[in-house]
Amino acid sequence: MNMVYTNNANNKSIDVKPPSLGTGFRTRDVIMDAQRLGAMHQTRISFVRTLLRKIDKEKWTLSTHLWDLDENGYGKVIYRLHTPEHLYHLVVFCNELADEERNDRVIAQKWDVTFGLVFGEISGELLDNLQANVPLQEAGRNSNMLMVLARANKSVRVFDHIVSSLAAGQQPDLDVLAQVGYILRTTAVYGNGKFGIYDFKPLDHSADFDQSFRAQMCAVYLLREFSLDWVDYLAQKKGSSKAVALHPEIKRYLGIGNATGLGMAPYLINHPCVVDQWLTTREEALQATLTCQIEPKETAHFASLIKRAIQHFGEIVTINEQQIKLNETVVTELMVLQNNLMTTINHYVTWAEFLQAHHDLSLESQEVIISCLMELYPERVDAFQEKINADESLSLPKGKVIQDLIDVLERHYQWAINIDFSQPENSHWFWYRSVDKEEPRLGVRGQEMGADRELALDIARQANKLYFALKQVNAQQLISEFILNQPKYRSIARRVWTMGHKQLGDIQMNVLHKDALPMHLLRCKLSMFGATKFDPRSDRWVRITLFQGAPLFAEVHSDEWLFPLLPDLSTEQGGLTHDRIA
Amino acid sequence: MIVSHNEIVAMVYKAFTGMHREVGEADVIATMVAELQMAGLDGVRHFNNASPYILTESDTPIDIIDQNAKAMHLDLHGSSLACHLPTIIDYALEKMGDSAHFYIYLQNCHNRWLAYSELVGLAAKGYACLAKWDNGSVPKHTLFTLNQGFVYPDLYFFDKAQSNYNTNDMVIEIATQNFDIEHDIQHFDRKISTDELFETHQRAWKEGIYVDDEQWAILKKTAAAILVENSEASSRGAGGV
Numbered sequence: 001m002n003m004v005y006t007n008n009a010n011n012k013s014i015d016v017k018p019p020s021l022g023t024g025f026r027t028r029d030v031i032m033d034a035q036r037l038g039a040m041h042q043t044r045i046s047f048v049r050t051l052l053r054k055i056d057k058e059k060w061t062l063s064t065h066l067w068d069l070d071e072n073g074y075g076k077v078i079y080r081l082h083t084p085e086h087l088y089h090l091v092v093f094c095n096e097l098a099d100e101e102r103n104d105r106v107i108a109q110k111w112d113v114t115f116g117l118v119f120g121e122i123s124g125e126l127l128d129n130l131q132a133n134v135p136l137q138e139a140g141r142n143s144n145m146l147m148v149l150a151r152a153n154k155s156v157r158v159f160d161h162i163v164s165s166l167a168a169g170q171q172p173d174l175d176v177l178a179q180v181g182y183i184l185r186t187t188a189v190y191g192n193g194k195f196g197i198y199d200f201k202p203l204d205h206s207a208d209f210d211q212s213f214r215a216q217m218c219a220v221y222l223l224r225e226f227s228l229d230w231v232d233y234l235a236q237k238k239g240s241s242k243a244v245a246l247h248p249e250i251k252r253y254l255g256i257g258n259a260t261g262l263g264m265a266p267y268l269i270n271h272p273c274v275v276d277q278w279l280t281t282r283e284e285a286l287q288a289t290l291t292c293q294i295e296p297k298e299t300a301h302f303a304s305l306i307k308r309a310i311q312h313f314g315e316i317v318t319i320n321e322q323q324i325k326l327n328e329t330v331v332t333e334l335m336v337l338q339n340n341l342m343t344t345i346n347h348y349v350t351w352a353e354f355l356q357a358h359h360d361l362s363l364e365s366q367e368v369i370i371s372c373l374m375e376l377y378p379e380r381v382d383a384f385q386e387k388i389n390a391d392e393s394l395s396l397p398k399g400k401v402i403q404d405l406i407d408v409l410e411r412h413y414q415w416a417i418n419i420d421f422s423q424p425e426n427s428h429w430f431w432y433r434s435v436d437k438e439e440p441r442l443g444v445r446g447q448e449m450g451a452d453r454e455l456a457l458d459i460a461r462q463a464n465k466l467y468f469a470l471k472q473v474n475a476q477q478l479i480s481e482f483i484l485n486q487p488k489y490r491s492i493a494r495r496v497w498t499m500g501h502k503q504l505g506d507i508q509m510n511v512l513h514k515d516a517l518p519m520h521l522l523r524c525k526l527s528m529f530g531a532t533k534f535d536p537r538s539d540r541w542v543r544i545t546l547f548q549g550a551p552l553f554a555e556v557h558s559d560e561w562l563f564p565l566l567p568d569l570s571t572e573q574g575g576l577t578h579d580r581i582a
Numbered sequence: 583m584i585v586s587h588n589e590i591v592a593m594v595y596k597a598f599t600g601m602h603r604e605v606g607e608a609d610v611i612a613t614m615v616a617e618l619q620m621a622g623l624d625g626v627r628h629f630n631n632a633s634p635y636i637l638t639e640s641d642t643p644i645d646i647i648d649q650n651a652k653a654m655h656l657d658l659h660g661s662s663l664a665c666h667l668p669t670i671i672d673y674a675l676e677k678m679g680d681s682a683h684f685y686i687y688l689q690n691c692h693n694r695w696l697a698y699s700e701l702v703g704l705a706a707k708g709y710a711c712l713a714k715w716d717n718g719s720v721p722k723h724t725l726f727t728l729n730q731g732f733v734y735p736d737l738y739f740f741d742k743a744q745s746n747y748n749t750n751d752m753v754i755e756i757a758t759q760n761f762d763i764e765h766d767i768q769h770f771d772r773k774i775s776t777d778e779l780f781e782t783h784q785r786a787w788k789e790g791i792y793v794d795d796e797q798w799a800i801l802k803k804t805a806a807a808i809l810v811e812n813s814e815a816s817s818r819g820a821g822g823v
Contacts, residue, residue: 105820106820141583144584144586144789144790192586192588193586193587193588193589194586194588194589195589196584196585196586196589196790197586198586199586199587199588199787200588201587201787202787202788261820262820394609396672398672398675398676399676432808432810433596433808433809433810434809434810434811434812434816434820435806435809435810435811435812436812436817438809439820440820441810441816441820442820443810443815443816447815448813448815448816449810449811449813449815449816450810450816452602453600453807453808453809453810455599455808456599456608478676480669480672480673480675480676481673481676483669483672483673484643484644484646484669484670484672484673485643486643487604487605487606487643487665487666487669488604488605490607490668490669491607491608491609494607540820541820
């Protein structure tokens with residue numbers, strides 16, 4: 001039946017709901033500042049966390065459907081995932097790869113592991129198709145029963161060390177593991193119809209994967225299971241009766257790595273409604289916490305989380321000098337906070353007052369505090385976890401005049417209209433796609449080729465141009481009439497109007513500026529996924545871990561696992577080292 | 583071949599962006615093409631046919647020839663409708679105000695099939711819509727009608743030219759009540775019903791969207807115009823490790 005619209009024939013424009021974030025504690029200028037976005041951490045409504053709670057609550061099951069690997073670990077493996085609603089399979093192909101062929105960039109042609117999450121059963125024909133195409137990644141042509149297409153490379157150092165240790169009957173050296181935190185590192189995880197796979201839209205009615213990126217997160221979580229099974233298997237093959245299995249605490253400590261480059265940044269700029277939705281939801285969840293009165297039980301919980309954060313940031317290994325300093329600052333600041341907590345906490349009635357009082361700390365520390373606060377009231381925070389998807393339409397209103405649009409720009413786009421784009425530093429960079437697998441890249445305007453094919457990621461510059469064009473015309477002219485005369489402004493006008501009426505709106509960043517750091521955008525998105533251990537390899541490239549410290553599938557639970565810690569194996573075998581709150 | 587909705591959207595977006603036009607919005611045009619393809623109405627082919635003309639046609643606003651409380655006449659100077667229709671619809675609805683009926687007469691325009699998703703979008707705003715155009719080849723005349731409350735239109739095809747349109751014109755009627763089309767459809771030769779379009783659309787989501795291989799290759803080639811060739815500096819531009 002194709003009748004869905006109610007007849008609302010009218011000539012009234014539907015105004016977007018005006019911004020009204022709960023307590024109004026933090027303004028959009030604060031929240032959407034790129035530097036603050038670039039300091040975000042995992043929270044309990046990050047996608048990896050909500051996924052695991054869902055798996056636990058709905059009692060999803062996982063079994064090994066096929067294990068067809070040779071003694072060197074090459075071949076294919078299939079896991080079968082059952083949910084209350086449906087059946088899925090994770091298909092993994094392991095390939096032999098020379099060290100010199102291992103490359104994390106999108107331009108790579110081969111990988112240690114390629115994998116996909118399949119909707120439903122796998123027939124022989126489908127398996128043949130997957131085997132022929134999944135290892136080719138972008139160069140293949142996949143079935144639309146494939147929901148996620150991805151690949152990963154080994155951390156060779158960790159992989160070899162773990163396998164050889166276990167084969168010799170020993171557990172691996174934790175110092176080696178701490179350098180990396182994972183066995184496999186994904187270099188792209190594709191969903192939503194990329195390269196012919198399943199579109200996201202038909203999942204609207206799926207109880208399992210109707211949230212953006214949930215299928216991708218699930219595929220990565222199952223890959224983690226595979227990586228742990230894989231090293232146990234290879235150690236057994238290599239060491240026979242001498243071999244031991246990897247200690248459960250170490251298994252929990254190891255996540256899946258991810259190497260992310262510039263490609264993630266355009267997503268955030270091209271999907272402003274999604275970003276607004278994610279960050280609005282996060283902010284609403286935070287504010288539900290901030291309005292609570294400080295009580296002894298929550299204070300004790302908060303103190304234990306801060307303690308863990310201090311240890312976590314002290315344990316992180318990164319090669320990036322700036323990140324090392326940031327982590328050191330976090331440890332120093334949080335230790336001071338921790339030492340004085342039991343006396344200073346009495347100065348505040350609500351957590352909002354507490355957070356406000358710490359606004360002079362580094363952004364990283366403030367964001368750690370926010371992540372900890374959001375753990376204190378699960379019932380309040382988790383109520384927001386479903387509010388992730390967004391209507392992405394950008395539209396213009398009926399019956400509004402130029403002055404209305406100018407008002408929006410002056411109220412919410414000062415960060416853009418105040419920029420002097422005649423100054424070279426404000427349009428230093430241009431973004432483009434390379435012929436090399438369409439890899440997004442940055443070039444210096446005037447020095448490098450490709451500015452004539454610049455991607456339209458210059459929202460600040462477009463908003464700036466729109467503002468000054470609007471100032472040239474009659475303020476009482478209808479917007480629709482202005483656009484009819486100057487249609488080139490329609491796209492940015494739609495965006496400004498729509499985002500100006502959202503709770504948080506556009507990320508406030510001129511990505512063309514000489515000092516703009518795409519890393520901030522990467523960090524924002526990765527933290528929403530639930531990344532930990534940010535390890536920038538340059539200002540455009542970062543390695544992180546996902547599911548580090550997460551429970552294994554067989555023991556999945558809904559308790560928190562914020563800030564993974566190196567296990568202490570001096571305790572009893574299998575003993576927990578996290579002070580988990582039941 | 584079978585492609586996904588997102589692939590069509592992404593590919594058309596890149597293809598149109600690579601044309602470096604001031605007028606026309608890549609995201610909107612990408613949706614136009616994808617929706618038409620999902621309806622089984624050859625969106626990709628229509629866009630491919632339009633591409634060479636879009637590259638060379640005038641990149642300027644359209645002219646209002648005449649307008650009054652009931653109608654407006656516009657000259658598109660031989661441009662593709664895809665680049666202008668969203669703006670025209672916005673303006674027309676504003677002009678229509680509280681009227682029950684409004685005519686949009688479009689002259690000298692191309693690629694009228696690409697109007698499909700914008701016309702369908704009117705239903706979401708609570709309007710009924712009727713659109714007519716003549717073609718140089720069979721079918722000589724096409725009538726699109728979409729009643730209030732429906733998501734998919736009825737399409738009528740006529741092998742003979744029906745009346746008085748130039749082959750580069752189009753008439754769009756917007757109304758707050760459904761149209762009586764009995765007279766208009768007396769001699770139609772073929773029809774695609776709203777239910778058929780609904781089923782085609784649903785099937786496309788489920789099984790993927792069929793696109794002719796050759797048409798897809800043409801689209802991919804157009805989309806490649808946005809790509810920048812490699813250089814030593816370019817390779818460093820990703821900041822990769």
